[in-house]
Amino acid sequence: MSVRLRLVLLGLALLALAPAVIHVALALPGFGTPTSPYGQTVNVLLPDLRHVTNMVAAVNFDVRGIDTLGEECMLLCAVTGATVLLRGARGEGEREKAGHVPGRPVTPRADATVLACRIAASLTLLVGISVALHGMTTPGGGFQGGVIAASSLLLLYLGEGYAVWRSLVRGPVLALLEGGGALLYGLAAFVPLTLGRPALQNILPFGTLKDLYSGGLMIVVNAAVALSVTGSFGLLLLEFMEETRVPSDESVPDEEGR
Amino acid sequence: MSGLVASLLVLSALSGLLVVLTRDPRRQVYALAGNGLVLGLLFLALQAPDVALSEIAVGTAVTPFLFLAALAAIAMDRAGR
Numbered sequence: 001m002s003v004r005l006r007l008v009l010l011g012l013a014l015l016a017l018a019p020a021v022i023h024v025a026l027a028l029p030g031f032g033t034p035t036s037p038y039g040q041t042v043n044v045l046l047p048d049l050r051h052v053t054n055m056v057a058a059v060n061f062d063v064r065g066i067d068t069l070g071e072e073c074m075l076l077c078a079v080t081g082a083t084v085l086l087r088g089a090r091g092e093g094e095r096e097k098a099g100h101v102p103g104r105p106v107t108p109r110a111d112a113t114v115l116a117c118r119i120a121a122s123l124t125l126l127v128g129i130s131v132a133l134h135g136m137t138t139p140g141g142g143f144q145g146g147v148i149a150a151s152s153l154l155l156l157y158l159g160e161g162y163a164v165w166r167s168l169v170r171g172p173v174l175a176l177l178e179g180g181g182a183l184l185y186g187l188a189a190f191v192p193l194t195l196g197r198p199a200l201q202n203i204l205p206f207g208t209l210k211d212l213y214s215g216g217l218m219i220v221v222n223a224a225v226a227l228s229v230t231g232s233f234g235l236l237l238l239e240f241m242e243e244t245r246v247p248s249d250e251s252v253p254d255e256e257g258r
Numbered sequence: 259m260s261g262l263v264a265s266l267l268v269l270s271a272l273s274g275l276l277v278v279l280t281r282d283p284r285r286q287v288y289a290l291a292g293n294g295l296v297l298g299l300l301f302l303a304l305q306a307p308d309v310a311l312s313e314i315a316v317g318t319a320v321t322p323f324l325f326l327a328a329l330a331a332i333a334m335d336r337a338g339r
Contacts, residue, residue, distance in 0.1 A: 032263075032304070056308055090331075099334035131311065139308035147315040154319055233320060240327035244334070 051206040052136045052215040060141070061221040065200040068221070069189055072228060076182045079232040083239050091242025094166045099246045109161065117159025124152035132226035136215040142222040146229025153234055157241065165241075174234040181228025188220045266300040287325045294318040 001009075029035045039055075046058045060068050090096075100106065131138075132145025157165040192201040204216035213219065273293040280286040294317025301310035 054308075099330070100337075101330070101333040102337050139306075140311060141308065144308055144311040144315070147312055147320070151315045151319040154323055237320070237323065240324050243331040244327055246334075 047209060050202065050215055050218065051209045052218065053210055054136055054139060054141065056139070057135050057141045057218065057222065058215070061135075061218040061225075062200075062202055062215070065221060066189070068225070069185055069200070072182055072185050072225065075228065075232055076178065079178065079235055083235055086239040086243060090247045091245035094163070096245040098162060099244055109159070114159045117155050121152045121155035121159060124155055125149055128152060128230075132222065133212065135222040135226075136218060137210055137212070142225030143229050146226045147233055149226075149230045150233030150237065153237055157237075162241070162245075169234065169238060171235065171238055174231045174238060177227045177231030178235060179228075179231070181224045181226070181231060184224035184227065185221060188217055188224060192217075260303075263300070263303050266296065266303050270296045270300050283329055284326070287322045287329070290325070291318045291322040294321070
């Protein structure tokens with residue numbers, strides 16, 4: 001497509017869409033003024049209905065819990081797909097040499113880096129667990145906690161190097177976390193059905209407001225999401241890290257793709 | 259709108275522009291990480307700490323790492339041929 005044709009297309013698109021965009025933009029509520037009736041209703045009703053103070057978690061894990069179950073399945077499928085694609089040619093063994101791009105210097109780690117990473121990785125993991133555990137009371141929750149916990153794995157790699165990292169971070173354990181979390185969520189949706197209630201109905205006692213135990217079934221769902229997200233992101237990091245190894249000759253697929 | 263939010267908005271626009279204008283993929287990854295950090299701070303200033311946590315972990319740590327690993331694998335592949 002020539003530049004002139006592109007400009008003509010841009011002009012036509014602007015002519016058609018710009019009035020609509022301007023119309024919608026002028027009708028938006030002012031910056032920083034929450035007016036959504038749904039949000040206001042949730043803020044008023046849910047502390048009494050579910051005994052939780054984190055409304056985002058309450059919407060995600062209870063009011064719209066079925067939507068989150070769908071997202072959970074999407075995450076599971078996406079990570080499984082990426083893992084299946086990347087598994088094979090490179091880095092399946094634990095002690096394979098790091099690949100090297102010619103002309104790029106290899107600098108050894110300083111002791112200070114190792115120490116700083118050990119401290120930062122443990123603190124990050126603790127923050128992740130804490131954010132996940134306090135999902136019902138303070139901002140955060142399973143997804144955030146899980147992602148923070150998984151990013152502590154990156155710091156662990158930065159400090160310890162590949163070989164030690166691989167011996168600490170086990171693929172099957174991460175896969176178990178991922179699948180186990182998804183299964184736990186599925187069970188949380190299914191068990192109420194067996195009692196003749198709607199799926200994901202909050203059948204556990206709600207607990208006390210602002211307590212670590214508050215929200216009933218939401219705690220189980222929150223834990224399921226935390227486990228699954230930690231496993232998913234950890235598995236993704238592991239598979240991508242394996243791609244930086246030197247391919248071993250035997251495992252490279254031949255012409256027939258075997 | 260407070261001065262903090264306004265300056266963070268300007269900063270996020272600038273760092274986003276930097277990502278687009280950077281041509282070398284490896285530098286672009288770091289620009290992207292910087293943009294993620296600015297967005298995380300913006301979400302924090304807009305009182306959405308949970309979104310800020312995910313943005314910083316995903317946008318500043320995990321996504322740049324995945325890009326870097328992919329770029330390293332591509333560079334090694336090219337060097338091997």
